[in-house]
Amino acid sequence: MSRFSFNSGTAKYWPLHELIDTAARRGLGGVGLWRKPVQEAGIDRVARQVRAAGLQVTSLCRGGFFPATDAATRQQRIEDNRRALDEAARLGAQTLCLVCGGLPSGSRDLAGARQMVADAIAELAPEAGDLGVVLAIEPMHPMYCSDRSVISTLRQARLLAEQFPAEQVGVLVDAYHVWWDPDRFNELALLGERIAGFQVCDWTVPLPAGVLTGRGMIGDGCIDLRRLRQAVEHSGYRGLTEVEIFNSALWQQPGEEVFDLACERYLAHVA
Amino acid sequence: MSRFSFNSGTAKYWPLHELIDTAARRGLGGVGLWRKPVQEAGIDRVARQVRAAGLQVTSLCRGGFFPATDAATRQQRIEDNRRALDEAARLGAQTLCLVCGGLPSGSRDLAGARQMVADAIAELAPEAGDLGVVLAIEPMHPMYCSDRSVISTLRQARLLAEQFPAEQVGVLVDAYHVWWDPDRFNELALLGERIAGFQVCDWTVPLPAGVLTGRGMIGDGCIDLRRLRQAVEHSGYRGLTEVEIFNSALWQQPGEEVFDLACERYLAHVA
Numbered sequence: 445m446s447r448f449s450f451n452s453g454t455a456k457y458w459p460l461h462e463l464i465d466t467a468a469r470r471g472l473g474g475v476g477l478w479r480k481p482v483q484e485a486g487i488d489r490v491a492r493q494v495r496a497a498g499l500q501v502t503s504l505c506r507g508g509f510f511p512a513t514d515a516a517t518r519q520q521r522i523e524d525n526r527r528a529l530d531e532a533a534r535l536g537a538q539t540l541c542l543v544c545g546g547l548p549s550g551s552r553d554l555a556g557a558r559q560m561v562a563d564a565i566a567e568l569a570p571e572a573g574d575l576g577v578v579l580a581i582e583p584m585h586p587m588y589c590s591d592r593s594v595i596s597t598l599r600q601a602r603l604l605a606e607q608f609p610a611e612q613v614g615v616l617v618d619a620y621h622v623w624w625d626p627d628r629f630n631e632l633a634l635l636g637e638r639i640a641g642f643q644v645c646d647w648t649v650p651l652p653a654g655v656l657t658g659r660g661m662i663g664d665g666c667i668d669l670r671r672l673r674q675a676v677e678h679s680g681y682r683g684l685t686e687v688e689i690f691n692s693a694l695w696q697q698p699g700e701e702v703f704d705l706a707c708e709r710y711l712a713h714v715a
Numbered sequence: 716m717s718r719f720s721f722n723s724g725t726a727k728y729w730p731l732h733e734l735i736d737t738a739a740r741r742g743l744g745g746v747g748l749w750r751k752p753v754q755e756a757g758i759d760r761v762a763r764q765v766r767a768a769g770l771q772v773t774s775l776c777r778g779g780f781f782p783a784t785d786a787a788t789r790q791q792r793i794e795d796n797r798r799a800l801d802e803a804a805r806l807g808a809q810t811l812c813l814v815c816g817g818l819p820s821g822s823r824d825l826a827g828a829r830q831m832v833a834d835a836i837a838e839l840a841p842e843a844g845d846l847g848v849v850l851a852i853e854p855m856h857p858m859y860c861s862d863r864s865v866i867s868t869l870r871q872a873r874l875l876a877e878q879f880p881a882e883q884v885g886v887l888v889d890a891y892h893v894w895w896d897p898d899r900f901n902e903l904a905l906l907g908e909r910i911a912g913f914q915v916c917d918w919t920v921p922l923p924a925g926v927l928t929g930r931g932m933i934g935d936g937c938i939d940l941r942r943l944r945q946a947v948e949h950s951g952y953r954g955l956t957e958v959e960i961f962n963s964a965l966w967q968q969p970g971e972e973v974f975d976l977a978c979e980r981y982l983a984h985v986a
Contacts, residue, residue: 552939554895587858589895590937591920600897624825624860626871649862653924666861668823 448710449502450703451476451643451688458699460485464493466703474500476643476686477535479528491535501537502686503580503616503641504528509545510564511557511594521545522564529568532577538683539580539640540572541616546591557594562604565613573612580616580640581605585624587655598622598631605638614640617676618688620659623647623667632675639681644669644714645689657692662709669714685714719981720773721974722747722914722959729970731756735764737974745771747914747957748806750799762806772808773957774851774887774912775799780816781835782828782865792816793835800839803848809954810851810911811843812887817862828865833875836884844883851887851911852876856895858926869893869902876909885911888947889959891930894918894938903946910952915940915985916960928963933980940985956985 450467452460452475460481467475475494482490482504494501507525512518525540532540544561551557565579572579583601584593595601601615615638622628624647632639646665652658662669673685687706694702721738723731723746731752738746746765753761753775765772778796783789796811803811815832822828836850843850854872855864866872872886886909893899903910917936923929933940944956958977965973 547937552937554939558897585857586895587856587922587926590918596895597897624857624867626829626868647861650925651858651922654921655858655926666818666823668825 445471445707446473447684447715448472448707449474449476449500449684449686450706451503451505451686452478452481453505454687454689454694454706455699455702456695460490461493463699463703464490464497464499466700468497468499470703470707472499473684474502474686476503476505476688477501477537478505479531482531482535487531487534495536500684501535502684503539503541504532504535504537506541506543507579508542508593511545511548511560513548513551518560518564522567525564525568526571529572529575529577533575537577539578539614539616541641542579542581543584544581544593544595546589546594554594561595562607565604565608569608569612573609578614578640579612580614582616582618583621585621597625598628598635602631602635602638610637614638616641616643618643619667619669619672620645620647623672628672629675632679636680639676639679639683641683641686642673642676642681643686643688644673644710645687652692657690659689659691661689661691661694661705662687663713673714685710716742716978717744718955718986719743719978720745720747720771720955720957721977722774722776722957723749723752724776725958725960725965725977726970726973727966729973731761732764734970734974735761735768735770737971739768739770741974741978743770744955745773745957747774747776747959748772748808749776750802753802753806758802758805766807771955772806773955774810774812775803775806775808777812777814778850779813779864782816782819782831784819784822789831789835793838796835796839797842800843800846800848804846808848810849810885810887812912813850813852814855815852815864815866817860817865825865832866833878836875836879840879840883844880849885849911850883851885853887853889854892856892868896869899869906873902873906873909881908885909887912887914889914890938890940890943891916891918894943899943900946903950907951910947910950910954912954912957913944913947913952914957914959915944915981916958923963928961930960930962932960932962932965933958933977934984944985956981
């Protein structure tokens with residue numbers, strides 16, 4: 445279990461201190477955290493708890509959302525990402541997960557939006573490196589291209605990350621977003637030390653309206669998670685496997701039950 | 716309008732003979748048809764009507780759905796595709812659109828499913844060529860990878876089609892499925908004479924549950940359709956632009972209203 449990390453978004457309504465306590469008692473290697481619940485609980489207080497528990501913070505979710513029509517809004521978002529980097533550093537998080545952002549409202553200019561993402565990362569990258577936090581570009585499933593991330597594939601994320609030193613910018617590999625990609629194994633091999641995190645859940649259909657909260661529990665869907673985990677590790681990734689499931693049915697269950705099920709399924713389908 | 720074709724799936728409940736009659740009166744170049752309503756109206760009767768109206772049949776939807784766990788089911792599906800090819804030939808359709816099929820139930824073997832698609836196309840390709848119908852592989856948006864098509868990208872479709880003569884196997888380019896792809900313009904240039912059809916609608920969010928009936932009317936979304944049309948034609952495609960929109964709200968409107976709106980939007984955003 446020491447190779448496993450539990451992202452708090454998987455049990456959205458479970459109090460954070462209970463989640464961290466349970467993860468530590470059950471011998472997990474880390475937790476993945478979200479900015480808002482951490483802010484509500486107190487950043488330094490959460491930082492002390494995870495440190496005392498001996499847990500890694502495998503990711504802080506999330507920065508990004510860079511494209512915007514006007515320069516002032518783009519600058520505000522960069523400032524918010526600076527605050528997120530600071531929070532990540534205080535938590536000792538290894539990465540700040542970047543959901544890069546979709547097309548600005550009314551825009552059809554994908555190339556322009558992708559350039560805005562690159563420009564913002566260029567501005568933030570040196571600061572991230574100074575803070576010891578890796579900006580982890582998360583290529584997101586193409587169904588989110590218009591409204592969440594114009595960075596859709598591992599290849600796009602890799603080519604963008606390679607413009608910067610590896611201690612500043614990496615790639616977060618989430619099985620849900622990349623499982624379908626015919627180039628995924630080639631790209632994972634090329635990523636090597638750029639892999640800044642590895643997240644798992646499963647792909648199930650039908651997708652719910654809005655396609656945000658229909659991720660499947662590990663083992664309930666069609667992703668060959670073990671093979672992806674092996675490919676990520678073969679590429680040189682030494683970090684943990686983090687489970688992150690947004691599923692409105694799971695969110696209704698007690699946090700510890702979801703935690704137990706995720707641990708069991710991790711051993712059966714991923715480890 | 717002679718470069719425009721109207722797919723009957725856009726006005727699902729409009730009687731086919733009225734649709735064909737309207738398309739002819741309004742000077743369209745063609746119509747796209749679906750097997751079931753054509754069978755219900757009588758294949759040869761529909762064939763006579765479109766011929767008399769001077770319309771092309773730009774596509775017959777659809778063949779495909781090749782992967783299955785057992786060989787007998789795979790063979791049944793090939794037989795059904797043979798019947799679809801025969802229907803396409805009787806209609807004078809230029810292409811049989813292939814929705815290649817997703818993963819077999821319970822399978823996590825994407826490579827295996829993709830091989831089943833290639834094997835089925837290899838069996839059907841010579842017959843398609845003999846009938847003068849092109850098997851048009853439609854790469855489908857990756858959100859359909861598990862249940863509709865393991866062929867997700869233009870590049871996958873091109874590499875598969877190139878294993879066969881161009882008069883047997885081509886690629887159907889649907890803007891809805893490929894607009895997000897960072898390689899779309901490169902791939903369209905490489906496709907050249909392989910482009911067997913070009914379909915348009917728009918990408919709008921939020922997606923509805925099941926993600927099948929939320930396609931947007933031309934101009935309502937974020938796809939740069941004109942630029943895609945230009946890229947397709949620059950590659951050498953000389954065929955029509957076909958509108959195909961599955962949208963449960965549009966289906967509730969009178970067919971001729973939807974037809975008029977699609978024509979108007981085609982002129983404003985695509986032509």
